[in-house]
Amino acid sequence: MMLIPCPWCGPRDETEFVYGEAALERPADPHALSDQEWTDYLYFRDNPKGEHTERWFHRAGCHHWFTVERNTVTHVISAAYPPGKAEKS
Amino acid sequence: MSQRYSIWALARNALTHHESWQKAWRSPEPKPAYDALIIGGGGHGLATAYYLAKLHGMRNIAVLERGWIGGGNTGRNTTIVRSNYLLDENAHFYEHSLKLWEGLSEDLNYNVMFSQRKVINTCHTLGEREATVRRYNSMRLRGIDAEFLTREDLARLEPAMNLSMDVRYPIVCAVSQPRGGSARHDAVAWGYARGADSLGVDIIQNCEVTGIDRDPVSGAVTGVQTSRGAIKSDKVGIAVAGHSSQVAAMADIRLPIETHLLQAFVSEPVKPFLNTVVSTGAAHFYISQTDKGEVLLGGELDGYNSYSQRGTLPSVEHVIANATEMFPNIGRLRFMRQWAGVMDMSMDGSPIIGKLPVDGLYMSGGWCYGGFKATPGSGWCLAWTMAKDEPHALNAGHTLERFRTSYMIDEKGAGPYPKAH
């Protein structure tokens, strides 16, 4: 069971949240992407065993999306911040 | 086979108090080189080795398993076997697998306890009924068994089922695949291991693959690095379930896969009261009773990427709340064990079985919820692909390239969200 620190509401039970997906860096110029790059962005993932940067949604709370850095083996959360703040890719 | 199992063998060994049975497979030291290597000693890897040896005459091969065989998802799943798919690629593949299941115990001379007790799917809304009946009709058009069940049929088949309309998810009707059922998970791994070993395959446990070696000029596979030294081979198959991304990364390949948790739990054993396998999409659970009498329950993913092999309690609560509504009499049972596996969830919900973009490298992965029933078919197709260096018609659609051409095999139409399939 995880306590997820929402940047707006503080630590709350994981059942209040919905997991989004890996926090991917958006292509700076989508029109410039090749098919290969689009496919990589849409479908291919690093899927790390360890630190993972991902997005969560506080559904039963403030209804904000935010970014979480979480270990996929221990589930320990090392950071949580609003979208747009300094993110690892 | 060095030692055939039969009623006569049982009687003969009873005379010596069952102390003279041979080991079911050897534990050889790895050789420096093989004609083919398979990474992962789950059902899929062992089945691949068995069919490579039996059907393609490749005997100088080895299965490399990091822990013990069958200790991954093969030994952690809820063992439902069925072939009720809508899309061509999946329908034909899973039906081929189901046919292999039907002859598996005889083929392996090992009782995998395959029990075709019917897999029932309940429908809870009219919309769900329409979609499900369409899928089951498509099965019949392909010659796969499928039937429609009324509430009266359900009352007869599963007397313990709560058919009241005054519940959160009232049951409108159901469909079933009569040839579906369940099997003994460990026996599948052990049966394939014993079969492969008797054909000369080396099964090497406690041997973790840590790197994939490639030719510096051509880029083709030349072997692997392991915790027990380097082993050479120019054909390497990957069948490591939730660790597909890690192993493929050893050859600089990224996959359209995320690793998620799926858990299951069993109750104390009780007298038989469940006759079939029952599953429900709306209420997110599936239930059956094992031959030992335990009630076996599973649900949906925990919901976020994880390699922890440790399920969390909210999912347990969700499954039990819904299951006790449909089968109120399980409310007084105590649960004995709960566990989780690491699922290789693909971006379209269907598996990848075939060649990888590195010469000599092959994989079977992305099995999502349904890889146990695929075990014979997956091994059969991966063996074919490795032996001939090209896919069989049955797995020709399950390529990695489909994600580049957008030829998705998305049964659910859920889009590129692995956790949604």
Ligand SMILES: Cc1cc2nc3c(=O)[nH]c(=O)nc-3n(C[C@H](O)[C@H](O)[C@H](O)COP(=O)(O)OP(=O)(O)OC[C@H]3O[C@@H](n4cnc5c(N)ncnc54)[C@H](O)[C@@H]3O)c2cc1C
């Ligand atoms: C709770 C749960 C319920 C499920 N229920 C069903 C069901 O009802 N029906 C169904 O059809 N499917 C079900 N599945 C899915 C099914 O269990 C899997 O898809 C299937 O068993 C996968 O088999 P496998 O041989 O590919 O994987 P595994 O059995 O996991 O084998 C992979 C092996 O690879 C090894 N490995 C990993 N990395 C390395 C390495 N670097 N070097 C060497 N070895 C390595 C692992 O140790 C492991 O033993 C369920 C899964 C879970 C977790």
Ligand SMILES: [Zn+2]
């Ligand atoms: Zn919040």
